[in-house]
Amino acid sequence: MCTVWAPSGYYHLGNLKEGVTCRAIERELTNLGTKPRFILNIDDQDPFDRIPSDFMEYESKLSPYLEHPLNEVPDPFECHDSFAGHVIDDALSTMHNFDVKPEPTIMSEYYKKGSYDKYVKLFIEKKEEMYQLTEEITGSKMEDFFMIQCPECKNIAAPKTLNTEIDNNKIKVEIQCSLEDNGCGFHGNIVLGDTAWKLKWRLDWAARQDFFGVTVESSGKDHGVAGGSIDSSLAIHERIFGKTKLPLLIQHGFLTVGGRKASGSEGSGVPVSEYHKMLDPEIFLYLIYRHNLRSDFDFNVENDVPKVASEFTKAREVYIYGEGIDHQKSKEKTLKAFELALIDKNSIKNYVPIELGHLATLMQVFMFDQDKTYQKIIKQYSIEDNSLMKDIFNQYFNRTKYWLKNYADDNFKFTISEEINCEIVKQLEGEIYKNLLTAIQKLPDNLHGDEITQYLYQIAKENDIKATNFFRALYISVLSKKYGPRAGTLIESLGKEETLDLIKKAMECFE
Numbered sequence: 001m002c003t004v005w006a007p008s009g010y011y012h013l014g015n016l017k018e019g020v021t022c023r024a025i026e027r028e029l030t031n032l033g034t035k036p037r038f039i040l041n042i043d044d045q046d047p048f049d050r051i052p053s054d055f056m057e058y059e060s061k062l063s064p065y066l067e068h069p070l071n072e073v074p075d076p077f078e079c080h081d082s083f084a085g086h087v088i089d090d091a092l093s094t095m096h097n098f099d100v101k102p103e104p105t106i107m108s109e110y111y112k113k114g115s116y117d118k119y120v121k122l123f124i125e126k127k128e129e130m131y132q133l134t135e136e137i138t139g140s141k142m143e144d145f146f147m148i149q150c151p152e153c154k155n156i157a158a159p160k161t162l163n164t165e166i167d168n169n170k171i172k173v174e175i176q177c178s179l180e181d182n183g184c185g186f187h188g189n190i191v192l193g194d195t196a197w198k199l200k201w202r203l204d205w206a207a208r209q210d211f212f213g214v215t216v217e218s219s220g221k222d223h224g225v226a227g228g229s230i231d232s233s234l235a236i237h238e239r240i241f242g243k244t245k246l247p248l249l250i251q252h253g254f255l256t257v258g259g260r261k262a263s264g265s266e267g268s269g270v271p272v273s274e275y276h277k278m279l280d281p282e283i284f285l286y287l288i289y290r291h292n293l294r295s296d297f298d299f300n301v302e303n304d305v306p307k308v309a310s311e312f313t314k315a316r317e318v319y320i321y322g323e324g325i326d327h328q329k330s331k332e333k334t335l336k337a338f339e340l341a342l343i344d345k346n347s348i349k350n351y352v353p354i355e356l357g358h359l360a361t362l363m364q365v366f367m368f369d370q371d372k373t374y375q376k377i378i379k380q381y382s383i384e385d386n387s388l389m390k391d392i393f394n395q396y397f398n399r400t401k402y403w404l405k406n407y408a409d410d411n412f413k414f415t416i417s418e419e420i421n422c423e424i425v426k427q428l429e430g431e432i433y434k435n436l437l438t439a440i441q442k443l444p445d446n447l448h449g450d451e452i453t454q455y456l457y458q459i460a461k462e463n464d465i466k467a468t469n470f471f472r473a474l475y476i477s478v479l480s481k482k483y484g485p486r487a488g489t490l491i492e493s494l495g496k497e498e499t500l501d502l503i504k505k506a507m508e509c510f511e
């Protein structure tokens with residue numbers, strides 16, 4: 001089984017989804033008792049067709065190498081042999097962070113050692129059949145079967161093949177390096193293999209599936225449209241290679257980031273190497289596995305982190321206690337996704353059962369004091385205080401802090417009011433603050449979290465106050481802004497006395 005990636009920019013979330021999908025297939029095949037080989041084909045000879053936005057500060061260094069093979073573009077950071085080498089290293093370490101451990105295959109090496117030779121010869125020998133096949137499937141005849149690098153200007157995208165002949169086991173190619181495509185105008189004969197070359201994508205794909213003996217391959221569903229590369233690949237296997245047993249080419253949906261499709265060359269906003277710093281990798285894996293393979297979905301870093309984290313906690317509890325979801329099918333899906341997401345099976349029961357949103361509130365109330373937050377949580381959730389739990393808590397705390405400080409939407413962020421801003425306070429009637437004060441003075445001690453929120457709703461209703469205004473009065477008093485985290489969590493974290501003090505201070509504005 002395998003998947004493909006071109007190192008044309010930093011590995012992005014969409015790529016990671018592909019790798020994560022293959023990880024699940026690998027796991028399931030292993031569970032079935034087979035020994036799958038999970039290959040990541042790295043297309044390092046693709047033309048460097050644009051400077052990725054993340055590399056724009058090196059534009060002058062990189063632009064002379066546009067349309068050169070990616071493995072011949074220099075590494076602007078000078079820590080690797082090439083641009084491709086630099087982003088490949090980054091990609092592999094990112095994948096490892098998410099427990100995705102493919103066997104990377106560098107495709108230029110396979111070209112160099114001749115793995116593709118018999119295929120290019122076959123395509124040339126069967127060129128009439130290839131013309132017919134490509135026309136039937138794509139609606140237009142494929143003229144060139146490969147890209148070849150110009151020996152003069154090193155561009156791999158500009159040369160046009162004028163003539164190809166097989167002579168004494170060598171393939172001689174007459175090329176014209178097109179000026180229109182930023183080539184140099186070179187015209188002459190070269191032997192295939194003397195410079196970098198690469199089969200056109202659809203042909204290359206079928207060829208490598210054949211020589212690696214690929215049985216399953218996952219790719220984005222754009223490859224699966226009618227006349228797309230999946231159709232082409234399968235037709236080549238069948239009609240050109242004469243195979244009856246075809247690989248299973250599955251398609252997966254897209255993961256968009258805040259509504260945008262990630263792209264290696266355009267950059268994707270949040271670098272994928274950032275994700276494990278703010279979200280437990282198992283949670284990220286769960287996010288992917290709980291969606292249907294072919295469906296598209298969006299992940300918004302600013303807003304979705306608490307939601308996904310709490311879904312994962314819920315799935316864990318369903319797994320441990322066997323209850324929480326009544327619908328049988330959705331329960332099975334949740335459990336499967338959870339099981340697949342686990343990196344360390346021994347850690348199933350080692351977790352801090354607090355919701356991330358609640359933790360974020362506590363942390364901010366305690367001004368990121370790690371120990372105070374920890375003490376509060378072990379008390380509130382009756383957790384056994386030991387070094388393992390503290391360790392797990394610390395990881396959770398640090399990731400949440402990283403998210404809050406760097407990526408969280410403003411809605412999740414707050415600081416406790418130090419000074420009361422009467423201008424904001426007076427946007428609501430004094431009567432509302434008075435009612436709020438009384439409500440919190442009478443707040444029963446046995447209520448926690450959302451029970452407190454519910455209690456406040458009830459009081460607002462009884463006093464004919466719009467609930468939004470009632471909560472707004474709380475946020476204005478405590479946070480000097482009109483919105484904030486869940487009211488119950490906020491009051492509980494801050495404590496009744498301090499909440500009352502802040503409301504009293506706000507009420508002074510009306511004196």
Ligand SMILES: [Zn+2]
Pocket residue numbers: 075077078079080085086
């Ligand atoms: Zn480097």
Ligand SMILES: [Zn+2]
Pocket residue numbers: 150151152153154155158177183184185186
């Ligand atoms: Zn040229």
